[in-house]
Amino acid sequence: MPEKLPENKALFYTIEVLDEAITTGKRVQFQYISNYGTDKKPQVSKTKDGNTNIYEVNPYQMAATNGRYYLIATHKLYSDISHYRLDRIVNIGILDEPVTPARQIPALKNGLDLPKHMAENIYMFGGKGTMVKFRAKKSIIKDILDWFGRDVRFTSENEDEVDVNVSVSEDAMLYWSLQYGEHIEVLEPAGLRDRIGAAAKTISDKYGE
Helix, strand or coil: CCCCCCCCCCHHHHHHHHHHHHHHCEEEEEEEEEEECCCCCEEECECCCCCECCEEEEEEEEEEECCEEEEEEEECCCCCEEEEEHHHEEEEEEEEEECCCHHHCHHHCCCCCHHHHHHHCCCCCCCCCEEEEEEEEHHHHHHHHHHHCCCCEEECCCCCEEEEEEEECHHHHHHHHHHCCCCEEEEECHHHHHHHHHHHHHHHHHHCC
């Protein structure tokens, strides 16, 4: 259970509606807060022509991670798994339309393995898990297990470091690598390593002389 509840006062209503929709197998629609202004007021997502964006999704499960509640769902028109923070969902309602059965969703055809899914999407980015290999200081093994679960595989251990192999979203791994950059080095895949290097250089340039 997250230590802090989101500020959205409609959170518990959102949870009740989603619980009913998931139980009865119905789609939901809602508006989604995409940003906040400097006045700290929420700004709902807009389409390119400036109209309020209405999300129609198949809700499958709710989950809590990193102190936040999320809805795991697929968009009515797409099959990729999406994650929506519950405290950013507003004006939610149940539609009189059945959800697309999970077995028809490629990523869910064998059911939703929630622990595995959460480990692959540590920041709740969407996307398929990719095998990533990184070298880490052994002093942060507890953090690695906290973030990625116990399905990680350790290899090439020496006194101070160990190689870690894990399936994770590349976008999530990018952010995690920047957070733990002093303690780890991503080795594979090369494309992700390049992205991390470019992001780290951008940050370094901002703090350079």
